[in-house]
Amino acid sequence: MAEYNRVSECVGLITLRNPPVNALSAAVRQGIVDTVQRALSDPNVKSVVICGQNGIFCGGADIKEFGSNMTGPPLIPMIHAIESANKPVVAAIEGSALGGGLELALGCHYRIAHSKARLGLPEVSLGLLPAAGGSQRLPRLIGVPAALNLITTGRHVTAAEALQLGIVDQVTDHNTVDAAVKFALSVAGRSLDPRRISTHPCPQQPDLDALFEEVMQKVRQSARGAIAPIACVQAVRAAATLPYAQGMERERELMATLFTSGQARALQYCFFAERAVGRWRMPSGARWDTSKPRPVHKAAVIGLGTMGRGITVALAQTGLSVIAVETQEKQLMEAKQAISGMLERGAKRRGVAPALDGVIYSQNIQAVADVDLVIEAVFEDIALKTKVFQQLSAVCKPGTLLCTNTSALDVDQLASETPNPELVVGMHFFAPAHVMKLLEVVYGPRSSPQAVATAMQLGKKMGKASVAVGNCRGFVGNRMLKPYIEEAFFLLEEGATPELVDQALEEFGFPMGVFRMSDLSGLDVGWRVRKGDGLVEPGTASGRSARIRQGRRYSPLGDLLCEEGRFGQKTGRGWYQYDKPGSRVARSDPWLHSFLGAYRAQHGLVARRIDHQEVLERCLYALINEGFHILDDGIAAGPEDIDVIYVSGYGWPRHRGGPMFYANMVGLAKVLERLEHYQQLHPEVPHLQPSSLLRRLVASGSPPIHKWGEAIKKLHSQL
Numbered sequence: 001m002a003e004y005n006r007v008s009e010c011v012g013l014i015t016l017r018n019p020p021v022n023a024l025s026a027a028v029r030q031g032i033v034d035t036v037q038r039a040l041s042d043p044n045v046k047s048v049v050i051c052g053q054n055g056i057f058c059g060g061a062d063i064k065e066f067g068s069n070m071t072g073p074p075l076i077p078m079i080h081a082i083e084s085a086n087k088p089v090v091a092a093i094e095g096s097a098l099g100g101g102l103e104l105a106l107g108c109h110y111r112i113a114h115s116k117a118r119l120g121l122p123e124v125s126l127g128l129l130p131a132a133g134g135s136q137r138l139p140r141l142i143g144v145p146a147a148l149n150l151i152t153t154g155r156h157v158t159a160a161e162a163l164q165l166g167i168v169d170q171v172t173d174h175n176t177v178d179a180a181v182k183f184a185l186s187v188a189g190r191s192l193d194p195r196r197i198s199t200h201p202c203p204q205q206p207d208l209d210a211l212f213e214e215v216m217q218k219v220r221q222s223a224r225g226a227i228a229p230i231a232c233v234q235a236v237r238a239a240a241t242l243p244y245a246q247g248m249e250r251e252r253e254l255m256a257t258l259f260t261s262g263q264a265r266a267l268q269y270c271f272f273a274e275r276a277v278g279r280w281r282m283p284s285g286a287r288w289d290t291s292k293p294r295p296v297h298k299a300a301v302i303g304l305g306t307m308g309r310g311i312t313v314a315l316a317q318t319g320l321s322v323i324a325v326e327t328q329e330k331q332l333m334e335a336k337q338a339i340s341g342m343l344e345r346g347a348k349r350r351g352v353a354p355a356l357d358g359v360i361y362s363q364n365i366q367a368v369a370d371v372d373l374v375i376e377a378v379f380e381d382i383a384l385k386t387k388v389f390q391q392l393s394a395v396c397k398p399g400t401l402l403c404t405n406t407s408a409l410d411v412d413q414l415a416s417e418t419p420n421p422e423l424v425v426g427m428h429f430f431a432p433a434h435v436m437k438l439l440e441v442v443y444g445p446r447s448s449p450q451a452v453a454t455a456m457q458l459g460k461k462m463g464k465a466s467v468a469v470g471n472c473r474g475f476v477g478n479r480m481l482k483p484y485i486e487e488a489f490f491l492l493e494e495g496a497t498p499e500l501v502d503q504a505l506e507e508f509g510f511p512m513g514v515f516r517m518s519d520l521s522g523l524d525v526g527w528r529v530r531k532g533d534g535l536v537e538p539g540t541a542s543g544r545s546a547r548i549r550q551g552r553r554y555s556p557l558g559d560l561l562c563e564e565g566r567f568g569q570k571t572g573r574g575w576y577q578y579d580k581p582g583s584r585v586a587r588s589d590p591w592l593h594s595f596l597g598a599y600r601a602q603h604g605l606v607a608r609r610i611d612h613q614e615v616l617e618r619c620l621y622a623l624i625n626e627g628f629h630i631l632d633d634g635i636a637a638g639p640e641d642i643d644v645i646y647v648s649g650y651g652w653p654r655h656r657g658g659p660m661f662y663a664n665m666v667g668l669a670k671v672l673e674r675l676e677h678y679q680q681l682h683p684e685v686p687h688l689q690p691s692s693l694l695r696r697l698v699a700s701g702s703p704p705i706h707k708w709g710e711a712i713k714k715l716h717s718q719l
């Protein structure tokens, strides 16, 4: 709703009231319509100020309404009524003015912002465009190039940048509403014609066609199949080339296409999923709202290899003081130089001072005696990690939280080697740890809720999408990756090429297909794991039996490449070839193709034609099927957790919502049917055996994704 008051005798003050972000729900829109009407018809009111309660102007349209029948007054005529008012209307912007919130402000005649406010048109990140006139007003106000940048990226600008761009008229460090009221009094009675943005022509721009062509090309490249950024460019083009009324019509047409698209649904799902994962819960019943995190003022990182360095930077950038420990002097010095460089570059990008003094370097583990939390990041070796944990247990003050950065090792086993297993959790960072958004917080059966709460809170402070998951081999992300990679190997055996598989996955929206990704991360990583699992066999055995190991189909292709010294980009050869070791441009490799031919001949395999559809179904449905197992096992609390992990850490295209959302969109019955089909063709591949949860969900009528939680709970309670 919106509240109306008269202040300073002749200013009508309208306050949006819809916590937490004053979203423009039907009730708020009705409130604005009513209060504007009231202010305009009151002869004592000379000017009007619109503000939001609780230090936030407006977070935009109410995204929750998009999924339902929208009622209440529509935004566009509401904003028009404000713009055409015969009394000046001033927006007092505190906190955020985003999406419809900024569009409302652009309909006002003046905008005053607090210096800490952020403004933007982030609709593109929800699969939409600023369709309450924003795509038509912003280019008229700040010019086409700047508007294109803001609208196609959805980035938020600071008040200072907004002032520089001309989006706001004044920035204040003081009370914004007071400043806006004072301003409103000062402009009362002035002509409003020049202040009505919709009546302005777009500022002249030389060679408009070339500009739009260049921007469209860039946007298409980075969109990876997302349609909203392209519609945003088209809408701004309409602003630049058409009269306002026709531009608005084009805006409406483009929005109509986007609004009902699967992409908009997927992106809006991601928005809420990212917030939902913060409300974590454990199978024990412990939850985010009943578990209090411990304060962390001082942290330590043990082991300063690539991961440890990134983690140190991520911690220091939050303002924590960090003890960075590496026992070898040479490595410590190298790490210090690398960490300082990363901190300096990061600070330069963010326009702040580097937190160099926040990090203390030491060769001695005793230096961590008084920290609140330690993140161990030594080599992935359970014996080494156990030794470090035992040392830490002896050195650290009572109650210090012990976290292990591991991508695969058993967190429970490590915890059981310490006197206080309740203080142990896994923190699975992704490389480079100061850049990648994802953090899996891994709890074991004995991890205390307080330990999980503390790690989750620290993750949030570091700006990570932090997801609490149970302990199992590979946790959530890597566990699901295994069948995906195995299917890709099997497809090569059956006749596909790395190029074909990668192209199918990249057209789907992944930034890199499975083989280009494997070349980047190093083929030796998986080789080491498979060796540890006793799967790698030397020799040149041939035929089907050579490809059945531990009772299931196995492809030794990756092992054979490693035996040739082809570890990927770092050796200049892998599934592709590179100009030189370390180079990034993958080129098709004739050697690899003849190697695959010889391999198939040796094993009596006949290459067949494989299409993109089969690549997608086999790789993605195998991965999704593992996701259902994970839900059934209670390793992830809900599909949102899995989807956030895949979108933020594994390159799953955001406009497809994450693997579990995708399965929901494709239809659970279809996923089940295709898995059954492939399982019949490949009975020796257990990961194609449909999960019992998937079967049960289909049997119960394929409930929509937001109802899976209930279905899983009900099914668990029946077991």
Ligand SMILES: CC(C)(COP(=O)(O)OP(=O)(O)OC[C@H]1O[C@@H](n2cnc3c(N)ncnc32)[C@H](O)[C@@H]1OP(=O)(O)O)[C@@H](O)C(=O)NCCC(=O)NCCSC(=O)/C=C/CCCCCCCCCCCCC(=O)O
Residues within 6 Å of the ligand: 020, 021, 023, 058, 059, 060, 061, 062, 063, 064, 075, 096, 098, 099, 100, 101, 122, 123, 126, 128, 129, 130, 131, 132, 252, 255, 256, 259, 272, 275, 276
């Ligand atoms: C920066 C924030 C605002 C605040 O951040 P923070 O303080 O960290 O808090 P959060 O945790 O993010 O959020 C707190 C809770 O608030 C919920 N929230 C936030 N924003 C919204 C919102 N806009 N709507 C609903 N709920 C919101 C959030 O989920 C949290 O709750 P919970 O934890 O999940 O329970 C930050 O929140 C933020 O960035 N918010 C999003 C800002 C944003 O993206 N705004 C743009 C929204 S889209 C928009 O404005 C579009 C405008 C144009 C609409 C045009 C009219 C459309 C209808 C036309 C239909 C066309 C069909 C045509 C048919 C035809 O013609 O034929």
